Amino acid sequence: MKAARVFQLTALALLVVSVVQVGWWLLDQRAYTVEKVRLAREAYAQQTAAAQALLDSGASSARVQQLLPGIVVSSGRATLAPELERSLTTEEHRRYNQYAWEGSFFLLALAACIAVIARALREEARVHEEQDSFLALVAHQFKTPLASLQLSLETLALRAPAPQAARTLIDRMLADLARMELMVTQILESARLERGRVEFKSEPLQLAGAVARVLAQLEDRARQEHIAISSDIDPRLHVLSDPLALDVVVRNVLENALTAVQGAGGGTIALSARARDGEVELSVRDSGVGFAPTDGARLFEKFTRLPGAGGRYGTGLGLFIVRRLMELAQGRVSAHSDGVGRGASLRLTWQAAAVAAVAPQPAIAPEPRP
């Protein structure tokens, strides 16, 4: 990496030197031509003066023209032959034209090379910067659960709490560990997505089935947090996506909604889907903490935490991964909220798969939720 950079910088320096060289060459050639033309004109002027002197001393016109072929004599006056003057001017213009064309061509070619290398250098610097800030953010994200873990452990060691309080501390520590594990998974997932190193199959999948599978995993958590989830999805709706990606998208979106509702002390999540214009749209509405209406797009950026939003236990990567996976599925995702404390809705849109082409899938029927 370093050797390549040295090479690029050296090439850049050489190109800049070449630009200076070409510029200098152009100026030098121009000065040379000016000087040549001046000397030629001077020589012609001397010839004309000499011819005039011969004429004045009584030499015949024929004799003068024989001695000085570039001179024309008419009514006793010696002048330079017009074709000589013309050819001199023509030659002068031809040379200037040549310098202009050749010079511009070389300068343009050099400028193009400089632009290409500068662009590569800038791009490299940007990638470096992004990697650095990603690392800084990742490190920062880990420090909070680590601090919480350390605090719980040191509290246990310092205070020897009663069994009930100790249990609370242990649960807290387990949750912190789970959070760190989730972060590792999501960081790896997002890193792979960023580098485009994912095999993305696109096949018809039953949306209701994917939602039911994820709901079955989150059921306990929802019950504990007093969150009622309702799902109304036509089992005939099928989308084009990668099976793993579909599960990750639905899981991340639902976990996000759960956290948002948990932040509001409980509430509801409603899932519904419909087909429209060759697309299938899944809507996830929650009665959670919501966010400022202008923050809708920022939710899908890496490590976004919004004030009052449900990002408290999150890694800031869940919805970023959702966006990237939806892009790979050639779908869309958007979020909307009327404001902090007023719930939110997420809308996911996939390309619809023709139902007839779909092989029957074992779907877990969504159970009624509390």
Added chain:
Amino acid sequence: VSTAAPARVLVVEDDPHLAAGVTENLRAEGYEVSTAADGEQALAWLAAHSCALVVLDVMLPGVDGFAVCRTLRGRGDSTPVLFLTARGDPADRVHGLEAGGDDYLAKPFHLQEFLLRVRAILRRWDWYRSASATAATAVLSFGGNEVDFRAFRARTWSGETQELTEKEAMILKVLAEHSGEIVSREDLLERVWGYDVFPSTRTVDNFILRLRKRFERDPANPRHFLTVWGVGYRFLREGEP
């Protein structure tokens, strides 16, 4: 805690586990604790209540901890602030202290150290308040300057009114308490900042320069804030003859 009523601490932390852990430990030490989950909540709480200390996370969603501290100082609120942050590099530390913080602790931190720092900050403020409690100790007059320690305000020899930062007032207090004696830079650091907050004693020098600029008629030839080379400073109320 030295006061009769338990000191109240506001914990501003958006991570529920960390907030709970800090709160429980402070309560176990006998403090009264209130919590806020973001900067706006903290500012609203502080506008309506008072407390002895704010434990303030830096990376809060929305208004960050530095901004909260600056707003607080802008309001003329001198409540001490202990920053908690995941970014522990020296530049960030200085940034926090410039925003008006009293101390700075990087996450993850040791519980004992955290409690020690909380106690140290409260002790410093207890000392400052009790040392400025009477009419005689609340005001310091020297060389035509008059400093009001309780209002953090001063009227200078030129008739100008100046707002003092907490640190400036504390340094002045330490020096005034030992008027005529030599006070070492290390003593000043210890009394005003605590132990290892700043990397060097140069900080003290900068503060003394600021005090000279505020109160000396000719800051280049000080008569009240004298340097004792290699040791520290001597404050003379009457001024050097």
